[in-house]
Amino acid sequence: MSNAANREEIVRKFLGSKVFDFNAFGKFVAENGASIASASESEFGFVVGNRFIRYCIPPVVEVEQGINPAAIRNEVTGR
Amino acid sequence: MPNLQDRTAAPGCNRIAAGAANPAEVAQDLRRRLQLAVRIAERTLQFLGKDGFDGAEVPDGNFAAEKPLAETAMLLYVAARYAPDAGTAAPLRDLVPYARSEQMRWDVVRYPSVCLQLATPHILLSALGHVDQDFDELLARSWSASARAGHEVVPYRELEVLWLHALWRRERPGPVCEEIARKTALGNPIDLLNGTRDDAYAHTHAPMYATNFGAWQVTLPRPSGEFLDEAGSVLARALVVEDYDLAGEALMAWPLLSSHWSPAAAFGFRVLASLEDKVGFLPAGRSASGRIRRLNGHDKTRCALATSYHTAYVMGMLCAVSLKDGMASPFDIAGAAYQMDLIEMLYAAIPRTGAHWENAFQSLDAREQMALAPFLLDVALIRSSRSGDAARMVHLLQTAITHGMAHTALCSQSAEYLSRLGAMVDGRHTVSRLSRA
Structure with a gap:
């Protein structure tokens, strides 16, 4: 079986098993708060590194009270 | 609901009508975008090449000069390979004194365990014909130090070291490259739902180093279609959170692996190109640092470049590798119709x-x-x-x-x-x- 077929089989097996109990999951979220089940919408994750492994990782941009990037076009491109 | 009747191209992409543009027009458009990145590289060297940047409010926003110098060298290396007419001659000359400054020599001598990474600009300049025998000898001394292997790195960074060493020694990496690639995202899927940004960067960087930015044909540990399937999900996630740096790097996977653009990849390219046209350069995200408003003159330019150059470089590199022989137009969204x-x-x-x-x-x-x-x-x-x-x-x-x-x-x-x-x-x-x- 190809890997693509394998992946589809994983989905089929999950859906066929009907193991996911929506009522139990809803109760779990209600008891523990929605935050435990959801992730931050604004971040991809986190970056860990030192000066060397940060090559090719972009500098951190502080976006609080951010501005339209078009406002810095002249500074970046020189025109 | 989708606007099914509006048949205009994406905002800012009027120059290229998808599916209708001829290859010469597409190549011209890609070169224009690459030249913009090269221009930004000239300014980055001018404003950040000597001292880097130390004006950020958070420590991770600061960086030493070696970072923009290495990344500038990478942009120019890729540009010179795929678009010799992109105007790289002048910035390459500008890069030389920074790449082989006294500070760089000192760093290479002092830190043998990362000497190849520190010497990235020197190695890439040498590969493009700008050689320096003295610097090479210093690097060789550092590379032969007993502490050479003293800095442990994750597998995709091993690929980077292997790539730099191969370019420096002017030889192909050999079977060890495939062994290391097996341990990277080239061999194993990353967690596409809950993985970290580091995982995503590991995914985007492994093919850059393993293929020498698309110049080497390599045997991958698994079918390239599997890797590209994951690259498509990394791209989707990056577009959702408006991380255009990561989106651009994810898109490079198609030309690096000499593969046809998927519909999603072509759409991702259109998103980035239209945003670049709208803003004037490809921004890192939806907003730029508000701190820039409080600055003037030289400091304002340095801050703007420090927070923007990297994503502009990524767009330039993406356009450069998209000019590879055999690549179709990245603007053309064509595939099975659902x-x-x-x-x-x-x-x-x-x-x-x-x-x-x-x-x-x-x-x-x-x-x-x-x-x-x-x-x-x-x-x-x-x-x-x-x-x-x-x-x-x-x-x-x-x-x-x-x-x-x-x-x-x-x-x-x-x-x-x-x-x-x-x-x-x-x-x-x-x-x-x-x-x-």
Whole structure:
């Protein structure tokens, strides 16, 4: 079986098993708060590194009270 | 709902009418974008090449000069390879004194365990014909130090060291490259739902180093289609969170592996190109640092460049590798057409945030939108997962099975994730019921 077929089989097996109990999951979220089940919408994750492994990782941009990037076009491109 | 009647190109992409532009027009457009990045590189050298940047409010926003110097060298190296007429001669000459400054020599001598990384600009300049025997000898002394292997790195960074060493010694890496590649994202899928940004960068960088930015044909540890399937999900996630740096790097996978652009990849390219046209350069995200407003003159320019140059470089490199022989137009969204009902259902399942991809999608014609069902499924699954909406994830997986789209890594990882969640919740309630009894 190809890997693509394998992946589809994983989905089929999950859906066929009907193991996911929506009522139990809803109760779990209600008891523990929605935050435990959801992730931050604004971040991809986190970056860990030192000066060397940060090559090719972009500098951190502080976006609080951010501005339209078009406002810095002249500074970046020189025109 | 998708605007099915609007057949105009994405905002800012009027120069290229998708599917209609001839190869010469496409190549000209890519060169124009690359030349913009090269121009920004000249300014980056001018303003950040000597001292780097230390004006950020958070420590991670600061960097030494070696970072922009290495990245500038990479941009110019890729540009010179795929677009010799992109205007790299002047910035390459400008780079030489920075790349081989007294500070650089001192760093290479002092830190043998990272000497190749520090010497990145020197090595890439040498590969382009700007050699320096004295610097080479210093580097050789550092490379032969007993502490050479004293800095442990993750596998994709091993590939980077191998790539630099091969360029420095003017030889191909050999079988060891395939051994290391097996341990990277080239050999194993990353966690597409909940992986970190580091994981995503590991995914985007491994093919850059393994292929020498598309110049080497390599035997991958698994079919390239599997890797590109995951790259498509990394791209979708990057477009959702408006991380255009990562989106651009994810897109490079197609030309690096000499593969035809998928509909999602071509759409991703259109999103980035239209945003670049709208802003004047490709920004890192939706907003730039508000701190720039409080600065003037030289400091303002340095801050603007420090927070923007990297993503502009990524766009330039993407355009350069897209000029590889045999690559089709990255603007052309062509693929299997799914039913419009499905497109509408998937698009409706995605909460609007105002992200730029939404505007770009609205401006596509119906034929293009109908090729993007797998992309919309990826976005819908990612958004549902991030908001903890398990019921919607299950519904989306059922839809994927019905429409023959469930063979992706994101679908199988979603199913596995929901299975684990189900087992966890079920286990808790079993314990709870038993304790009550």
